[in-house]
Amino acid sequence: MPMPENTHWVILAGGQASRMGGNDKGLVQLAGRAMVEHVIDTLKPQTSAITINANRNQDTYRQYGDVFGDHIENYPGPLGGMHAALHHLKDEWIGFVPCDCPRLPVDLVSRMAAACSEDTDIAVAHDGEHIQPVVTLVNRRILPKLEQFLANGDRKIILLYKQCNMITVDFSDQPNAFVNLNTPEELQQFGQDL
Incomplete structure (x- = not known):
């Protein structure tokens, strides 16, 4: 069973950020700091x-810490980061958050872990209207399915x-909490609201 102390969390910053003008989203400035710093600040008290x-x-x-890249070429998106994490890390439970989500819940880790049972493969955050597919906690047993999925x-x-076996x-x-900033305009608007 996952608990906050036995989960490992990965910030996904591996995309092309085409809507952000090709700028690396995690390093784009928000309120004078790299966006990834805001995400780290939220996660650090939790894990x-x-x-x-x-x-x-x-x-x-x-x-900011340990870094690894995708194992698959051509930016396969969040699944590429998940695939690489399951190879790079040995933990049974690995959580993922996007680098462009600067307002994540302060109790994200504990709530995601508490929701899982022994047979949960993937826990996905739900904001009340939509699932947030990149805010997840996965069990490493999904790796064979993920590799077959990507190979297809x-x-x-x-x-x-x-x-x-997915739960929300x-x-x-x-x-x-799951506002993600994809464009310079969204970034500017969000910065004004801080």
Whole structure:
């Protein structure tokens, strides 16, 4: 069973960020600091095990901790980061959050872990209206399914989840916690609201 202290959390910063003008989203400035710093600040009180998945600017990301890149070429998206994490880390339970979500719940780790049972493959955050497919806690037993899924050329994250024993974790009391910033305009608007 997962508990906050035996889960490892990965910040996914490995994408191309095409909607952010190609700028590395985790390193884009928000309120004078790299966006990834806001995510780390939220996670650090919740877990001591944080690693970053990045395919660019790895030396810059290393100032924040351990960094690893995808094993699969051509930016396969969040699943590429999940695949790499399951190879890079040995933990049974690995959580994932995107680097462009600066307002994550302060009780994310404990609530995700508490929702799981022994047969849970994937726990996915739910904001009350939609699942948040990149805010997940997965058991490493999904690795064979994930590898087969990627080998088939599939990239749609939710299709993989449907092949697994997935549960959703209710965060409807914090619907704004999963705001993700994909464009310079969203970033600017969000910065004004801080």
